Amino acid sequence: MIPEIGQFAMILALLLAVAQSFFGIAGPWRGNARWIQAVYPAVAGQFVMLGLAFGCLVWSLVHNDFTVKLVAGHSNTALPVYFRVAAAWGNHEGSLLFWVFVLSVWTLTVAAFANSLPRPFVARVLGVLGIISVGFLLFSLATSNPFERLPPGMPDGVDLNPVLQDFGLTIHPPMLYVGYVGFSVAFAFACAAMIEGKLDQTWARWTRPWTTVAWMFLTVGIALGAWWAYYELGWGGYWAWDPVENSILMPWLLGTALIHSLSVTDKRGLFKSWTLLLAIMTFSFCLLATFMVRSGVLVSVHSFAADPTRGIFILTFLALTIGGALTLYLWRAPLLRSEAGFDVVSRESFILFNNILLVISTAVVFGGTMAPIFVDLAGLGTMSVGPPYFNVMFLLPIFPLLALVSAGTFARWKRGNLGESRKRILSTLTLATVLGLAVMLGFYGDRSLLGPLGVILGLWIIASALVDPIDRWRRGLSVSPAVLGMTLAHIGLGILTTGITVMESDKLQRDVALAPGEQVQLGDYTFKFQGTEDVDGPNYEAVRAKIEVLYKGRPDSILLPERRNYWVQQQSLAEAALGVSWSRDLLATMGESVGGGVWSMRLQVRPLMRLLWLGSALMALGGLLATLDKRYRRVRAVATEPAQTTLTVQP
Amino acid sequence: MNRFWIPLGIFAALVVVFGVSLKRAPEKMLVASALIGKPAPEYVMPDLLQPNATVDSATYKGKWVLLNVWGTWCVECRAEHAELLAIQRGGLVSVVGLNYKDDDDAARQWLQELGNPYAAVGVDKEGRVAIDFGVYGAPESFLINPQGVVVHKVVGVVTPELWQTKLLPLVEGKSS
Numbered sequence: 162m163i164p165e166i167g168q169f170a171m172i173l174a175l176l177l178a179v180a181q182s183f184f185g186i187a188g189p190w191r192g193n194a195r196w197i198q199a200v201y202p203a204v205a206g207q208f209v210m211l212g213l214a215f216g217c218l219v220w221s222l223v224h225n226d227f228t229v230k231l232v233a234g235h236s237n238t239a240l241p242v243y244f245r246v247a248a249a250w251g252n253h254e255g256s257l258l259f260w261v262f263v264l265s266v267w268t269l270t271v272a273a274f275a276n277s278l279p280r281p282f283v284a285r286v287l288g289v290l291g292i293i294s295v296g297f298l299l300f301s302l303a304t305s306n307p308f309e310r311l312p313p314g315m316p317d318g319v320d321l322n323p324v325l326q327d328f329g330l331t332i333h334p335p336m337l338y339v340g341y342v343g344f345s346v347a348f349a350f351a352c353a354a355m356i357e358g359k360l361d362q363t364w365a366r367w368t369r370p371w372t373t374v375a376w377m378f379l380t381v382g383i384a385l386g387a388w389w390a391y392y393e394l395g396w397g398g399y400w401a402w403d404p405v406e407n408s409i410l411m412p413w414l415l416g417t418a419l420i421h422s423l424s425v426t427d428k429r430g431l432f433k434s435w436t437l438l439l440a441i442m443t444f445s446f447c448l449l450a451t452f453m454v455r456s457g458v459l460v461s462v463h464s465f466a467a468d469p470t471r472g473i474f475i476l477t478f479l480a481l482t483i484g485g486a487l488t489l490y491l492w493r494a495p496l497l498r499s500e501a502g503f504d505v506v507s508r509e510s511f512i513l514f515n516n517i518l519l520v521i522s523t524a525v526v527f528g529g530t531m532a533p534i535f536v537d538l539a540g541l542g543t544m545s546v547g548p549p550y551f552n553v554m555f556l557l558p559i560f561p562l563l564a565l566v567s568a569g570t571f572a573r574w575k576r577g578n579l580g581e582s583r584k585r586i587l588s589t590l591t592l593a594t595v596l597g598l599a600v601m602l603g604f605y606g607d608r609s610l611l612g613p614l615g616v617i618l619g620l621w622i623i624a625s626a627l628v629d630p631i632d633r634w635r636r637g638l639s640v641s642p643a644v645l646g647m648t649l650a651h652i653g654l655g656i657l658t659t660g661i662t663v664m665e666s667d668k669l670q671r672d673v674a675l676a677p678g679e680q681v682q683l684g685d686y687t688f689k690f691q692g693t694e695d696v697d698g699p700n701y702e703a704v705r706a707k708i709e710v711l712y713k714g715r716p717d718s719i720l721l722p723e724r725r726n727y728w729v730q731q732q733s734l735a736e737a738a739l740g741v742s743w744s745r746d747l748l749a750t751m752g753e754s755v756g757g758g759v760w761s762m763r764l765q766v767r768p769l770m771r772l773l774w775l776g777s778a779l780m781a782l783g784g785l786l787a788t789l790d791k792r793y794r795r796v797r798a799v800a801t802e803p804a805q806t807t808l809t810v811q812p
Numbered sequence: 813m814n815r816f817w818i819p820l821g822i823f824a825a826l827v828v829v830f831g832v833s834l835k836r837a838p839e840k841m842l843v844a845s846a847l848i849g850k851p852a853p854e855y856v857m858p859d860l861l862q863p864n865a866t867v868d869s870a871t872y873k874g875k876w877v878l879l880n881v882w883g884t885w886c887v888e889c890r891a892e893h894a895e896l897l898a899i900q901r902g903g904l905v906s907v908v909g910l911n912y913k914d915d916d917d918a919a920r921q922w923l924q925e926l927g928n929p930y931a932a933v934g935v936d937k938e939g940r941v942a943i944d945f946g947v948y949g950a951p952e953s954f955l956i957n958p959q960g961v962v963v964h965k966v967v968g969v970v971t972p973e974l975w976q977t978k979l980l981p982l983v984e985g986k987s988s
Contacts, residue, residue: 438819452830472834480827487820494816534833
């Protein structure tokens with residue numbers, strides 16, 4: 162019964178989405194105030210229906226209703242309840258429902274918070290969001306129904322893939338979805354502006370907070386995914402340049418570019434058509450990510466069961482929405498003119514470089530991800546593009562990007578005179594160079610080229626981000642949340658850069674076979690294998706090893722990695738043990754038993770690993786802070802008045 | 813023509829590329845295996861029919877082998893059984909069975925009823941050997957040449973037609 166209610170709610174949601182898109186687009190077009198007004202109940206209704214549908218899915222999972230195919234395939238009586246809930250988005254059908262549900266939450270938020278914007282404009286935004294919702298609901302109902310029954314049912318389920326049974330993974334996909342579905346708002350704002358044929362600075366100011374929040378969630382989502390891969394997959398990797406990882410990195414890179422170009426459009430009224438294009442591209446890559454994961458075009462560890470029918474459906478939808486938006490762009494963008502100009506070393510041009518470099522890095526990632534497809538189509542056989550390509554090619558645009566951040570922070574709007582900033586640039590760079598060289602050569606003894614270079618750039622970004630807020634604070638001026646947010650995000654970037662560089666250039670790793678009592682030396686650390694014991698979990702049994710770690714001969718920590726066997730799926734998994742501190746992570750992962758109590762193991766020391774998570778967290782926090790700035794709220798109130806005279810609608 | 817055409821043009825080209833590659837996705841999934849052209853993984857499995865004996869990949873060095881992944885729980889496996897018998901009778905290749913996640917008694921029962929096409933059947937209860945071969949499910953078959961290199965992989969049923977047009981030419985060296 163419950164699954165049928167969910168199914169029915171989805172169908173109702175689809176009808177409401179159709180109404181929402183129709184009234185949202187046609188209302189302002191015909192100037193019909195009542196049609197515009199009709200958009201709002203449709204939005205609210207759709208949210209309620211999708212909430213209900215998703216609730217029904219969760220209910221079926223929690224109550225282990227094995228007559229539902231999805232439940233039978235991804236849940237199990239031995240599975241803890243919170244993983245049953247997480248199973249709702251741990252598979253193709255459920256995650257698709259979750260996707261539309263998240264979209265309805267964003268739509269509702271836009272409807273609720275944008276009530277001081279001109280009504281026709283909001284209606285168009287909601288209309289565009291409605292069209293996206295229609296597409297995804299149709300897709301879900303036609304090809305991937307989450308409530309499909311499996312008569313006569315199964316006595317017990319197949320269990321959730323053990324790799325997915327983890328806290329990090331219960332929250333990583335929701336964050337990602339909230340992030341990249343959130344870019345649909347910027348996309349809808351862009352489409353609405355293009356339909357209206359009017360794009361001014363206030364448009365950019367409306368769009369900014371929505372974009373930043375979406376970016377923030379995406380940042381958190383990607384960082385959580387990396388964190389999950391790092392400790393759950395257990396082999397020390399956090400980023401593998403897998404096609405699906407790339408497909409979420411690309412919207413993030415473009416979203417970052419969008420945030421910056423929006424600031425120029427907001428402050429100076431420049432880059433209008435470029436900002437529009439970025440808003441379209443960012444969301445296009447989010448849709449593309451969905452396509453890549455679900456169509457079977459690319460082979461990846463993250464892929465859901467591939468199904469070409471689904472692929473054709475998404476591709477058609479992709480062609481219609483993105484193609485439609487780009488056609489609109491073709492028609493409207495030539496009409497947008499920027500009157501103002503700017504100098505070569507002004508902040509505008511630094512942001513332009515930022516955008517160019519971010520787009521190049523996106524192209525690098527895209528090229529590498531798509532290469533297998535191109536090569537295959539060209540009949541040159543099959544090939545795969547791996548970390549060796551990405552690790553080199555991605556750095557080419559990223560190094561100059563990082564190098565320009567500091568100078569860009571000091572540059573001023575419009576004016577091309579660096580003036581006294583020149584002194585600041587030099588002093589922060591000197592400080593960063595001295596510190597960076599001291600740390601890398603002195604402490605880590607790193608004689609490579611890239612190591613010290615990366616650390617110097619990272620420290621330079623941190624130092625220069627701090628200059629302006631400290632200066633304002635010393636002069637008794639207030640620092641707005643927007644500036645503070647930007648500062649924090651840039652510091653986060655600096656910390657992330659420093660962390661990744663040090664960790665990648667000075668990590669130690671050894672794969673060994675150890676008998677109880679044997680030990681291995683990694684730098685200053687000694688790993689002593691004490692032996693194993695058997696332990697039982699809720700749906701698995703495991704062998705647990707005890708490894709004592711000594712630092713310079715003194716006891717430091719105890720690591721207890723496990724090798725788990727999950728009964729139901731008959732899968733064997735390594736549960737890595739981490740010893741974490743600010744200076745380094747210690748990792749021990751169990752491989753296979755070699756016999757006679759001897760185990761193969763991977764032991765690692767990863768310096769400053771924590772900075773990766775700290776840096777990402779600061780970037781996200783910076784985004785959040787910037788969104789809270791009063792200017793976004795104040796401007797809305799000002800912008801409302803002249804606009805509302807054109808059309809009187811009772812709220 | 814103006815520069816605002818560029819994004820739409822690039823996008824249209826991409827849609828075409830995706831469309832074509834989608835069309836090819838199913839066949840790609842059926843044929844592609846990372847193992848093709850690479851040495852087959854080595855294995856030692858308990859023998860299903862002879863207690864205390866093992867099925868060892870080393871035994872088959874120097875011979876053409878069709879490694880067939882099967883289970884009594886697999887409906888399609890029944891469909892290819894007759895063809896496997898025919899291939900075994902042909903004598904060109906040794907058909908080696910990999911009994912995948914199955915019940916030993918049921919498997920022996922199956923061979924008694926339908927006839928035994930296999931030179932030997934290894935038992936892979938936990939799917940350890942199957943993982944080395946990258947097996948998704950059953951039936952799957954790997955054609956391995958005398959040098960121990962995987963030449964072809966069949967996902968699904970080995971049909972008489974498939975044997976005649978794909979596998980046999982490979983064995984007889986008539987196909988490049």
